[in-house]
Amino acid sequence: MKMQKSNIARNLTTLRQLHKYSQENVAEQIGVSRQAVAKWEAGESVPDIINCDALAQLYNVELNDLIHHNQEQTGLNIPPKGKHIFGTVRVGERGQIVLPKQARDVFNIKPGDRLVILGDESLDHPGIALMKEEFFLGITQLFKTALNMADVPDEKEKK
Incomplete structure (x- = not known):
């Protein structure tokens, strides 16, 4: 105590x-x-x-x-709500990693789930992120819909 x-x-x-x-x-x-x-x-x-x-x-x-x-x-301050530090993992011979159980639980990642791997090479904050495939595909569909709507000319422009 x-x-x-x-x-x-x-x-x-x-x-x-x-x-x-x-x-x-x-x-x-x-x-x-x-x-x-x-x-x-x-x-x-x-x-x-x-x-x-x-x-x-x-x-x-x-x-x-x-x-x-x-x-x-x-060695770190308390993270803001919704932000997590799950620890470190060692990269295997073939590049594989094991996601910590707490990370899998928080993000409901199950065996067989597909993840999208994103990367940022910028010098100020380089890194890799994982995202569930269905979430990523949902976001890309939203962008596609928004772009298609932007391409449709207004009625006034047609005349």
Whole structure:
């Protein structure tokens, strides 16, 4: 419990500083005293579940991350809500990777699903992304429809 308490305290302090809030700002926004916020950040006490939820909403992070994320272990700040860091994987001899179970669960990826592999070679943020094929095809269909609509001349242009 002590480790958990210091985790929450560290996360609350970091998030407040990242958002450039004072303890008074945080206290006002969630309806508690500045002293309560100071005690949470010092690890002297922990916020109840209602206040944890309010803090997670204020900072736009997952409640689970607010409580469990360990910045010292990961070397990273808490990710914004809906953004994930699933860990690292090793590339096999033939280029294969195994997606972490949590990633498969979050995105409902099942054996046999087809994924589109996207790449970005830009120097400022190179990377590879995966997307479910049916989602990608849906997006391309929307673009195709939008382009076709743009090609249809107005009635006034015909005359």
